Amino acid sequence: MAMDQLANEAGSLFAMGIIVAIFGASRLFAAIERVFTIIFRFPERTFLARNLLAVVMVSVYILLFLLMIVTTSSPSVLVQGVESAGARFGVYSAGIASSVLVAFVLFEFIYWIVPNKKMSLKTTWVGSLFSACTLELILMWFPLYVQKNMSTYTGK
Numbered sequence: 001m002a003m004d005q006l007a008n009e010a011g012s013l014f015a016m017g018i019i020v021a022i023f024g025a026s027r028l029f030a031a032i033e034r035v036f037t038i039i040f041r042f043p044e045r046t047f048l049a050r051n052l053l054a055v056v057m058v059s060v061y062i063l064l065f066l067l068m069i070v071t072t073s074s075p076s077v078l079v080q081g082v083e084s085a086g087a088r089f090g091v092y093s094a095g096i097a098s099s100v101l102v103a104f105v106l107f108e109f110i111y112w113i114v115p116n117k118k119m120s121l122k123t124t125w126v127g128s129l130f131s132a133c134t135l136e137l138i139l140m141w142f143p144l145y146v147q148k149n150m151s152t153y154t155g156k
Helices: 002-008 010-040 047-081 085-113 121-149
Strands: none
């Protein structure tokens, strides 16, 4: 009886869960916007504008982060058909460069759109490039960390 009712309401529960997850994730961008208003002494957005921007930024973040993961992991798939060491290095380098480029675009969106003031590429590119390179290093080193440190009984 209860299982049948849960099965009937699963679609609405799933939709409600997605809405709550998007709202919860948007709080990160709302917090970033509030921090930018404090640091740069910009005027605050209205409640509706801040929350609408936060939801849009979550959508942009999801799309760009998925694209970044695909570009980071695609060299592992593409390199299987390549026999030359130089070509393998080129494939891995192209994958890393494309992933850094997508991460750069992600951070540019954050630094350019989230503050409540027009920002220029001239003022934001250094922070975006540093953040993109740092994120790429973390994405590359995390599997090594998991492989080395999570194989013991304490990691499981």
